[in-house]
Amino acid sequence: MKIAVNLMGGDNSPGEIIKGCSKFINEIPSDELILYGTESVTEIPEFNILSSYDRVEFIKRDSAVRMDENPLVIKNEKSESCVTGIMRAVADGKADCAFSCGNSGATILSAITNIGMKPEISNVSLMSFIPVYRKDAPTGIIDVGALGNRPFEADTYFELAKLASDFYSSFFGNQSPSISILNIGTESWKGSKEHRKLFTLLKESDLNFYGNIEGDELLKGSSDIIICGGFTGNVILKLLESFYDICSEQKNKIDCDKENNFLNFIIEEFSYESIGGAPLLGIDGKVVLGHGKSTGEAVSSGLNFCREYVQKS
Amino acid sequence: MKIAVNLMGGDNSPGEIIKGCSKFINEIPSDELILYGTESVTEIPEFNILSSYDRVEFIKRDSAVRMDENPLVIKNEKSESCVTGIMRAVADGKADCAFSCGNSGATILSAITNIGMKPEISNVSLMSFIPVYRKDAPTGIIDVGALGNRPFEADTYFELAKLASDFYSSFFGNQSPSISILNIGTESWKGSKEHRKLFTLLKESDLNFYGNIEGDELLKGSSDIIICGGFTGNVILKLLESFYDICSEQKNKIDCDKENNFLNFIIEEFSYESIGGAPLLGIDGKVVLGHGKSTGEAVSSGLNFCREYVQKS
Numbered sequence: 001m002k003i004a005v006n007l008m009g010g011d012n013s014p015g016e017i018i019k020g021c022s023k024f025i026n027e028i029p030s031d032e033l034i035l036y037g038t039e040s041v042t043e044i045p046e047f048n049i050l051s052s053y054d055r056v057e058f059i060k061r062d063s064a065v066r067m068d069e070n071p072l073v074i075k076n077e078k079s080e081s082c083v084t085g086i087m088r089a090v091a092d093g094k095a096d097c098a099f100s101c102g103n104s105g106a107t108i109l110s111a112i113t114n115i116g117m118k119p120e121i122s123n124v125s126l127m128s129f130i131p132v133y134r135k136d137a138p139t140g141i142i143d144v145g146a147l148g149n150r151p152f153e154a155d156t157y158f159e160l161a162k163l164a165s166d167f168y169s170s171f172f173g174n175q176s177p178s179i180s181i182l183n184i185g186t187e188s189w190k191g192s193k194e195h196r197k198l199f200t201l202l203k204e205s206d207l208n209f210y211g212n213i214e215g216d217e218l219l220k221g222s223s224d225i226i227i228c229g230g231f232t233g234n235v236i237l238k239l240l241e242s243f244y245d246i247c248s249e250q251k252n253k254i255d256c257d258k259e260n261n262f263l264n265f266i267i268e269e270f271s272y273e274s275i276g277g278a279p280l281l282g283i284d285g286k287v288v289l290g291h292g293k294s295t296g297e298a299v300s301s302g303l304n305f306c307r308e309y310v311q312k313s
Numbered sequence: 314m315k316i317a318v319n320l321m322g323g324d325n326s327p328g329e330i331i332k333g334c335s336k337f338i339n340e341i342p343s344d345e346l347i348l349y350g351t352e353s354v355t356e357i358p359e360f361n362i363l364s365s366y367d368r369v370e371f372i373k374r375d376s377a378v379r380m381d382e383n384p385l386v387i388k389n390e391k392s393e394s395c396v397t398g399i400m401r402a403v404a405d406g407k408a409d410c411a412f413s414c415g416n417s418g419a420t421i422l423s424a425i426t427n428i429g430m431k432p433e434i435s436n437v438s439l440m441s442f443i444p445v446y447r448k449d450a451p452t453g454i455i456d457v458g459a460l461g462n463r464p465f466e467a468d469t470y471f472e473l474a475k476l477a478s479d480f481y482s483s484f485f486g487n488q489s490p491s492i493s494i495l496n497i498g499t500e501s502w503k504g505s506k507e508h509r510k511l512f513t514l515l516k517e518s519d520l521n522f523y524g525n526i527e528g529d530e531l532l533k534g535s536s537d538i539i540i541c542g543g544f545t546g547n548v549i550l551k552l553l554e555s556f557y558d559i560c561s562e563q564k565n566k567i568d569c570d571k572e573n574n575f576l577n578f579i580i581e582e583f584s585y586e587s588i589g590g591a592p593l594l595g596i597d598g599k600v601v602l603g604h605g606k607s608t609g610e611a612v613s614s615g616l617n618f619c620r621e622y623v624q625k626s
Contacts, residue, residue, distance in 0.1 A: 150505075184461040216555035230497075231497060232545045235527070235545055236548065242530070245529070
């Protein structure tokens with residue numbers, strides 16, 4: 001299989017992206033990478049080692065979207081940038097999956113523009129995963145950013161719930177994953193009018209609807225998929241990441257056995273390096289976003305995520 | 314000073330509310346409590362000991378609002394319930410502050426109906442506090458529930474930011490507390506149209522505006538007050554509480570010295586028992602909400618919060 005990678009996306013690009021690709025190509029004996037980068041990468045020694053592999057192809061592009069740039073640049077002056085390259089590779093059947101660590105807005109917009117949405121789908125959504133203590137599979141959350149600027153609307157999220165259920169089912173082998181709505185109370189009448197409408201839509205659907213959950217249930221594994229607005233989802237994900245940062249910072253200060261330690265669970269499981277990828281649901285092709293802060297380790301996990309995604313569906 | 318307490322509010326009422334009041338009255342030598350409860354409390358031995366104090370007055374009411382009841386009952390069949398009693402006590406100048414652990418909706422509605430809002434204020438907001446590692450004063454968050462069903466609107470939250478700044482300033486002795494907006498990115502153009510409008514309003518105001526922060530900054534103490542929509546705020550607060558629950562559950566399993574342990578910091582600081590109260594800003598009188606799950610310990614902290622609130626403003 002072939003994965004198209006944007007070398008120029010992410011706060012630590014291209015260095016950490018190159019590191020992650022090198023780790024992946026060394027560990028996985030068969031898969032191929034198509035790397036999109038600007039001229040500048042050819043001056044990096046590690047890139048030159050990476051690009052010398054038979055299973056690695058490099059395609060030079062003239063521009064790259066910066067992390068702080070308005071995503072709309074991909075519509076105009078940066079329409080031929082690296083992120084466009086990875087999307088076209090998927091659209092043309094040259095790659096099985098596209099991977100980019102940002103700029104998220106530009107990546108999402110580029111996927112919509114170049115690959116397009118699935119038939120009868122009107123929105124895309126980023127699904128991310130949070131660690132759940134004592135549960136085999138992580139909990140998926142939609143949306144965590146793609147719809148962050150938009151108000152929460154029942155019809156949109158009902159459509160996305162079906163996409164999320166299909167993804168979770170094929171990726172984690174769970175025939176009928178349970179779905180809940182994140183709300184400010186468990187009762188069916190809680191939240192806004194749109195929350196109540198979504199409650200009814202899910203309850204009357206064929207999906208395995210669990211009901212409303214509150215914030216304190218997020219980490220308790222009560223359901224496989226949690227639906228929440230893009231704004232709240234984005235905040236939750238970043239808050240959980242900060243736990244990882246804070247705990248990691250404390251690790252060396254603690255005078256205790258590091259084995260079987262709950263703090264260790266937080267450090268290992270809450271690390272965004274461990275999953276490394278969030279699928280962009282609703283696109284008529286496979287697109288995975290990595291975290292903007294991705295290290296080489298996270299990029300390598302993200303590419304492994306792409307690999308499983310292609311294999312399992 | 315006198316605090317009016319709703320004995321019938323909270324998941325563990327009246328038992329834990331009575332416990333908390335007993336602890337408070339034993340520890341604080343001068344303040345008085347006015348307790349509102351139904352006939353049923355008079356059968357509880359602990360209540361009878363409590364009500365025998367000179368500094369405790371008991372006022373019997375015929376009804377109490379259940380935690381799962383629609384808040385609107387206080388407008389009709391339960392207009393003379395215990396929660397109405399504590400609000401009237403404040404409105405009539407009989408008590409300096411009202412305290413109730415729920416039902417939140419009924420408590421807020423009752424405060425608006427019986428005490429009313431401050432002049433030129435069109436909304437009320439619940440301000441809660443989150444622990445911040447290595448920072449003396451906690452971070453205040455508005456809103457965390459009062460506006461949970463409402464969309465995020467710039468004018469509303471700008472008005473609330475001023476109330477929050479005044480409260481923080483007098484309560485924590487910080488002349489010019491810094492204020493940030495919780496958003497999905499730090500750039501001024503991030504979030505919805507209303508987020509951008511609020512950014513401009515705060516930037517052009519006399520308030521000490523820090524800018525936008527993301528979810529991973531919530532616990533890092535970058536600013537004193539964080540403004541976020543009631544829905545997201547409610548979710549964040551409950552998520553943080555779940556950390557307390559999960560960590561507490563793990564405490565006994567960990568084979569390490571419990572002193573100077575970061576896990577201990579989480580357990581102690583993330584406990585809703587440690588602050589115990591959220592002021593209802595915008596009301597023309599002092600009203601404090603306790604957590605629905607409050608234990609006696611949390612109720613006692615909540616009453617101490619009421620005491621400081623009255624003393625400091």
